[in-house]
Amino acid sequence: MTTLTKLRPAPLVDETVRLLTEHYVFPETAEQLAGLLQRRLTEGAYDVGGAEELARLVTADLQSVNGDRHLRLKYHADPVPPEQGAATRDAMRRDFDTSLGGAPRVELLDGRVAVVELAPMLFPLEWAAEPLGAALTLASRAQALIVDLRSNRGGDPDTVAFVCSYLLDQHTHLNTMHWRGGERSEQSWSLPHVPGARFGGSKPLYVLSSGSTFSAAEELAYDLQQLGRAVVVGERTRGGAHPCRGWTVHPHLEATVPIGRAINPVSGTNWEGTGVQPDVPCAAADSLDHAHALALARLAG
Numbered sequence: 001m002t003t004l005t006k007l008r009p010a011p012l013v014d015e016t017v018r019l020l021t022e023h024y025v026f027p028e029t030a031e032q033l034a035g036l037l038q039r040r041l042t043e044g045a046y047d048v049g050g051a052e053e054l055a056r057l058v059t060a061d062l063q064s065v066n067g068d069r070h071l072r073l074k075y076h077a078d079p080v081p082p083e084q085g086a087a088t089r090d091a092m093r094r095d096f097d098t099s100l101g102g103a104p105r106v107e108l109l110d111g112r113v114a115v116v117e118l119a120p121m122l123f124p125l126e127w128a129a130e131p132l133g134a135a136l137t138l139a140s141r142a143q144a145l146i147v148d149l150r151s152n153r154g155g156d157p158d159t160v161a162f163v164c165s166y167l168l169d170q171h172t173h174l175n176t177m178h179w180r181g182g183e184r185s186e187q188s189w190s191l192p193h194v195p196g197a198r199f200g201g202s203k204p205l206y207v208l209s210s211g212s213t214f215s216a217a218e219e220l221a222y223d224l225q226q227l228g229r230a231v232v233v234g235e236r237t238r239g240g241a242h243p244c245r246g247w248t249v250h251p252h253l254e255a256t257v258p259i260g261r262a263i264n265p266v267s268g269t270n271w272e273g274t275g276v277q278p279d280v281p282c283a284a285a286d287s288l289d290h291a292h293a294l295a296l297a298r299l300a301g
Contacts, residue, residue: 145204174223
């Protein structure tokens, strides 16, 4: 384990404060948190035994004001490159290569109900378009579809729009990102054309959620729920709606700072702090059986 005699907490905390102050989507909160971190540093609260413990303590302080779970000093056991975003991207690449590109399960259940599991992330679209398009095209012939997001911890908003495009018929406004300062926003829409075949916008659709479902996976569930397109079955999700970027501040530490906030065009808000509330609450372990039963009842009716 890397020790603090080698990494020294002061320059790491100072750099985290700088990134927070310059980039966090809520400038007033950034100033408040910067003062907290500097005070805690002066008090010796970060004089601990290693990088992993430092990351835990700083993250707890970063999340102590508004509970933003994207705001972290993240520990990486393996050394990570210094380029912006490289730490997260390298970790994602390893997961991508061991998860069939983010679609580890496609299955046909009784009654022509398909299950597509999207996990562990919604990977960058330049990687994931081919495997996700193949999985969703294969499922397009089913009479009902269950999208399993129980183990999905987030990813790329462009990939959210790509998946939604297979589940809708029309070019549809899904979400708007508002960046720091409020002077710039960016809309997300489903695509007018997709590779392969669509499941479409009329057949029964269910989304499985858990307390581990996070970030972009929550957006996928939330967008489809707010459009009235899907029934969400399972547990309330973790509640992280802010897109973020990562900066390597030490070979084992990455500061992740949210740079924007999502606003849904239907609800006028998002799932930050509250999570996506399921339409059919149940234990995550039971949600597949519940959704399958709902699908069979709907098809029979």
